[in-house]
Amino acid sequence: MEREAAIEFTDVSMKRGEQEVLKGITGYFPKGKITTLVGPSGAGKSTLLKLCNGLLSPNTGEILVLGKNVEEWEPVELRTRASMALQSAPMISGTVEENLTLPYALQGAEVDVEKMRKVIQEVGLDSDYLQRDSRDLSGGQRQKVSIARTLLMEPEILLLDEITSALDRVSRQEVEELIAHIHKTFGTTIIWITHNLEQAERIGHYTWVMIDGQLIEQGESSLLNESTDAAVQQFVRGTNS
């Protein structure tokens, strides 16, 4: 199989405080694919995601993002190319438009209104939403606005941290469909942390299983059911019970 990496880790370790939370991680996220990142709470998934766009730096090892060492990227450019959305979908008080333009306003840049309209429609919201107060949005709408904010940057890589965990079933399905649509339309590489293994199998092409700071397995999503690794089997059984 052709192996083209969007992000590649080589022997990456990291301490937070006294604790080693990532231990010798070597693996890659295939370009143009959806990879899910699964594992028990505290396994190091969020920490690893933050290494991908330079929010955190490893103690040892090498991380290549789009072929370039993470340390060599200009930080703002890296966060534009590898953009992140979080479970909490943080918003400033103000309109949806103000929330969309915030990353640009912080840099003194402007955003084309037409582009903003296109992006808000792309995530399935009417352009009237631009003038809505962000406090009036439902959880699902907030998450869509949060995704729209990342899309404005036209990222090659989307880093998603539990973006559907706080949503009801209908909103979760809508957001899943939205991510699938983004992937299909733009060929975006997607790295998606999820606690939901059914979701991981449904939406992901590739998967990483992390346990206690280690990358235990990586491969096609079917490995979640086919793994012969005892720790992976135990994790999968535990999650499904």
Ligand SMILES: Nc1ncnc2c1ncn2[C@@H]1O[C@H](COP(=O)(O)OP(=O)(O)OP(=O)(O)O)[C@@H](O)[C@H]1O
């Ligand atoms: N800011 C921090 N300072 C010190 N330790 C931290 C910090 N954030 C996380 N940790 C520790 O790092 C380890 C990995 O946490 P991380 O959030 O990356 O795991 P996770 O797999 O994403 O967990 P969850 O599924 O619960 O979000 C945990 O032991 C956690 O306590």
